[in-house]
Amino acid sequence: MPESTRARIRAYSAQDEKQVRFMVGQAQMESLAYANNRAYFHPLTLAVWIGISSMFAHYMDWWPNSSYGIWSWLQVLPAFFAPAVPVMFYIDWKNRPFIENSVENVLRRIDLLDIQAYYALSPASGFWLLEYGDKIIGLIAIDASMDATNDEPVAKPTSEGRLRTEFKQKGTSSVATIRHFFGEEAYRRVNIEDDLLQVAVNSTFTADKSVNSIRILASPLRPAILESIRRNKFCKGDRVETVGILGWEVCWYKLKREQWVAEKEKERS
Structure with a gap:
């Protein structure tokens, strides 16, 4: 297969930072277009x-x-x-307002201060990119560090030096969080989100058995992501809030290790 038409999923590297930050913001802002059109x-x-x-x-x-x-x-x-x-x-x-606040919070989380350093805190964490040729068309990041359940943005006055000292606190949480998940719209008909999700989930559960579940915050405002996590057996959990003029639900979805193991056994049989 020619290199220009080859698809692969690889780990994040430092030279990807600019495009990754853009795609992380794009993933949040596309919700506004969907909400308005609906x-x-x-x-x-x-x-x-x-x-x-x-x-x-x-x-x-x-x-x-x-x-x-x-x-x-x-x-x-x-x-x-x-x-x-x-x-x-x-x-x-x-x-x-909700969408812009969401973008600001995501871009101000500690994991984006130094992506490589943060996602190296736990062997079960990872930041993966889907490439088609030399173009990045999707990404997913799973945070299994000790801060995996901390969803608060970094305070603006916080010094960068203090934040970097927190990177030394290595360890693995029992609950991992999918921080970022995005696939380019032009490629969604072939379910590229499923490819990213399956690679990331398999890597996290395989890397450290102390991870009991993986969670993700999702809503109908990103239907491709919602459909993908449902296809991959994530179950709807607690409702966090309702947003927008039509009151869309934002909920946690969770995949437990037992469910993942059962699905793997079903595939092998």
Whole structure:
């Protein structure tokens, strides 16, 4: 197979930092586009838009007049397009704060201060990239360090020197967390998320038997990720919050070691 068309999953290296940081932010921001599009075409939104547009057309007396022929239908178009702008603006205004806050929190977590150093704290941790030729098209990171269940962002005044001393605290947590998970949209039809997830999960559970479960925070705002973790037997757990104008649920999903072992035995039989 030519090198330009070869796909492989490999470990993160220092020269990948710039693109990885961009993709981590992109993974969070794509939720905003999905949330807005779903809200734009929600039946309630369409009903509100049509209602406002009809009242506006009536107020401006822009309804078509048969005496002017077919061209009179054009005069009603501005009455329907103009109200769409504030409706779309309002939806984006309601959805954006959660997404932007999520991006800020993810980019300020301690694992992104020094990716290589942080993900070397435990043999069960790992940061993997999916390449197609020389292009990175996906990534996944599992944190199995002693801070794996700490989801708080790093405080801005915190010195970089103090943070780096925390990297020396090696060890493995019984609960690992998938911190980052992303696949380029153009390749999602072949379920590249499944390839990344299976490699990462197998590596984590195999590397250290003290890891009892792997968890990930997911919501319907990233359907490709949600479908992938469900296909790979992650079970829905506690609800963390509801977000956005339509109240999407953000929940923890968890895969226990016993379930992973059972699936492996089923594959071998």
